[in-house]
Amino acid sequence: MSRTKTIRTDYLARVEGEGGMTVKMRDGAVEDVQLRIYEPPRFFEAFLQGRDFREAPDVTARICGICPVAYQMAACLAMESLAGVEVEGQLRALRRLLYCGEWIESHTLHIFMLHAPDFLGVHSAVELAAIDRPLVETALRLKKLGNDVMRVVGGREVHPINVRVGGWYKAPTRAELDALVPELEWALAASLDATRLVAGFDFPELEQDYLFMALADDDEYPIDRGSHLVTSHGALFPVADFYEHVTEHHVAHSNALQATLDGEPYLVGPLARYALHHERLSPAAHAVAGDVGLEPVVKNPFRSIVVRAVELVHACEEALRLIEHYEQPPEPSLEVLPRAGTGHGASEAPRGVLYHRYRLDDAGTILDAKIVPPTSQNQRMIEDDLRAFVGAHASLPDEELQWRCEQAIRNYDPCISCATHFLDLQVQRL
Amino acid sequence: MSVHKPRLAVYKFSSCDGCQLSLLDCEEELLDVTDAVEIAYFLEASSAVGKGPYDVTLVEGSISTPHDAERIHAIRRASKVLVSIGSCATTGGIQALRNGRSLDAFVSAVYASPEHISALRTSTAIADHVPVDFELNGCPINKTQLLDVVGSLLAGRRPNVQSYAVCVECKRAGIPCVLVSHGTACLGPVTAAGCGALCPLYARGCFGCFGPKEQANVAALEQTPLMSAFREVSFR
Numbered sequence: 001m002s003r004t005k006t007i008r009t010d011y012l013a014r015v016e017g018e019g020g021m022t023v024k025m026r027d028g029a030v031e032d033v034q035l036r037i038y039e040p041p042r043f044f045e046a047f048l049q050g051r052d053f054r055e056a057p058d059v060t061a062r063i064c065g066i067c068p069v070a071y072q073m074a075a076c077l078a079m080e081s082l083a084g085v086e087v088e089g090q091l092r093a094l095r096r097l098l099y100c101g102e103w104i105e106s107h108t109l110h111i112f113m114l115h116a117p118d119f120l121g122v123h124s125a126v127e128l129a130a131i132d133r134p135l136v137e138t139a140l141r142l143k144k145l146g147n148d149v150m151r152v153v154g155g156r157e158v159h160p161i162n163v164r165v166g167g168w169y170k171a172p173t174r175a176e177l178d179a180l181v182p183e184l185e186w187a188l189a190a191s192l193d194a195t196r197l198v199a200g201f202d203f204p205e206l207e208q209d210y211l212f213m214a215l216a217d218d219d220e221y222p223i224d225r226g227s228h229l230v231t232s233h234g235a236l237f238p239v240a241d242f243y244e245h246v247t248e249h250h251v252a253h254s255n256a257l258q259a260t261l262d263g264e265p266y267l268v269g270p271l272a273r274y275a276l277h278h279e280r281l282s283p284a285a286h287a288v289a290g291d292v293g294l295e296p297v298v299k300n301p302f303r304s305i306v307v308r309a310v311e312l313v314h315a316c317e318e319a320l321r322l323i324e325h326y327e328q329p330p331e332p333s334l335e336v337l338p339r340a341g342t343g344h345g346a347s348e349a350p351r352g353v354l355y356h357r358y359r360l361d362d363a364g365t366i367l368d369a370k371i372v373p374p375t376s377q378n379q380r381m382i383e384d385d386l387r388a389f390v391g392a393h394a395s396l397p398d399e400e401l402q403w404r405c406e407q408a409i410r411n412y413d414p415c416i417s418c419a420t421h422f423l424d425l426q427v428q429r430l
Numbered sequence: 431m432s433v434h435k436p437r438l439a440v441y442k443f444s445s446c447d448g449c450q451l452s453l454l455d456c457e458e459e460l461l462d463v464t465d466a467v468e469i470a471y472f473l474e475a476s477s478a479v480g481k482g483p484y485d486v487t488l489v490e491g492s493i494s495t496p497h498d499a500e501r502i503h504a505i506r507r508a509s510k511v512l513v514s515i516g517s518c519a520t521t522g523g524i525q526a527l528r529n530g531r532s533l534d535a536f537v538s539a540v541y542a543s544p545e546h547i548s549a550l551r552t553s554t555a556i557a558d559h560v561p562v563d564f565e566l567n568g569c570p571i572n573k574t575q576l577l578d579v580v581g582s583l584l585a586g587r588r589p590n591v592q593s594y595a596v597c598v599e600c601k602r603a604g605i606p607c608v609l610v611s612h613g614t615a616c617l618g619p620v621t622a623a624g625c626g627a628l629c630p631l632y633a634r635g636c637f638g639c640f641g642p643k644e645q646a647n648v649a650a651l652e653q654t655p656l657m658s659a660f661r662e663v664s665f666r
Binding site: 015016041042043044046047049058062063068109113114117124125126127129133136140143144147155157158159161162169406 | 443444445446447448449450451452454455457458460461464469472474475476477478494495498523524525527528531535536537539549553569570625628629631632633634637639
């Protein structure tokens, strides 16, 4: 007779948006894992059709309140690549700076407020504040700095208004950026401390042989753009060939399309960027990664919190470098004229590669739009991690197994708004 | 003796999460807020789930699925005061661009297997489904206004949120009118204030992300010669 059991969590918290998960077990073995995504479909790709190409950055920003800059950048890059315009120099440096602000804000939110409570045995940053108020105050100050960078460069922190195809509506002055420096210097020190802190957490055991994918652009750690995509299997292809390698699947249990890379599940985000580009990290980020004993390829997804902290260091140091070399450009933007054809753009959202493709007519009207967010690319991998984790830890008490499964999902900082609605986790022992 | 702290809940419907993030973005005030109120339900921030009744419930997002059209009624019943926050909750949001168009065409434009998708033909405001005590506009909302609304409701006074147009904020800030002085299309005259005339401050026209102001005269704005030149771009 087979043993049957059901463990159920109605809502998975501390993720951006809401979704669902079912783990079915029979006699201690995992039978099936499904990441269910109920996010009410919003049909962005459909209502972009017929709109002017210059509207895409402001429209697609609304897909995600946590990473609007990622959407704005990918949309701009797609339109500019089609028009044959390259945004370089200080106009581009400002984009990277704005994006550093988003990384600082988003990574801080995830490290301290969404993920750290799992390792410290509390439900929220509010509960954490009751135990260690200075830590939460540090987190809030770091988060505020990320928002300050976004506000100074982009006009506001959620859905910045200063980004346009071709550049900016108004470039900040040197003095406005200089005013950010003292707080960024504090943040660099604080993020180094944070890296050492999270590296000392206890990590559940899990080793996965991941297929990683990230953008690549010359010698930079990829943030705001990339000319190519690289994988840990050694593939290298232009962003425009995205759909020659990535296939999206529509499954019944998810309102987000699931992606595979050359037929295999794959991972995008901090673990992938770090594995493929750690040599390109800023000096302090590279050094602290070594100090805390991070190996060149991190295979335990629970340690993604450490990699995220290393990227936080990188974003602070990179922002300081960009400000140091800043000179206000004479014009805030380049002219981008519409041209008929297909444009591709991609950027590294805090959670991983975000790809946009637009087909325009000669008046610049969008005929067709495709958007592939990082969380839909990671869905299969999240399911794989759960399968492996539950398989190896089936003897854990139900309550702990359930907590660890939720934590395993939070390893990915899943942006379910980019993809989902209710995450309700069920472990069924059949 | 234990002192009863007011209980605050935050619920999400169809949205981007940006407005509830605005609450967490009140970095300097957040710990004071959590000292003053019990955050009873806020999934994005806490895995502790407290049942109603709630003293104040903030609702983000629009109603766009059959399931959500039912869920909002239970939340209303559990809430003494219900505030819809952000343009999705107050107007149906950007996803209301599907209203009046073919849902089937939209579904098949995005999804390979449309039979898996359950969605209403329209995306509508929370107030179209249940009584709402206060609406806070914005895409995203202004976090200072959010703090004022929560504080005011807990203190039992009227929130200090204005109902005039962006133009009023723009004039007060001394920004030259982008419509008149640069000939840039601007929705400021018909859009609710609250952003601080942000886009005109950055030399661009308002694109209406705070939604229409009370009694907005859209027809009059459309007929002004300066705007009619941009009609094809701005109003379609």
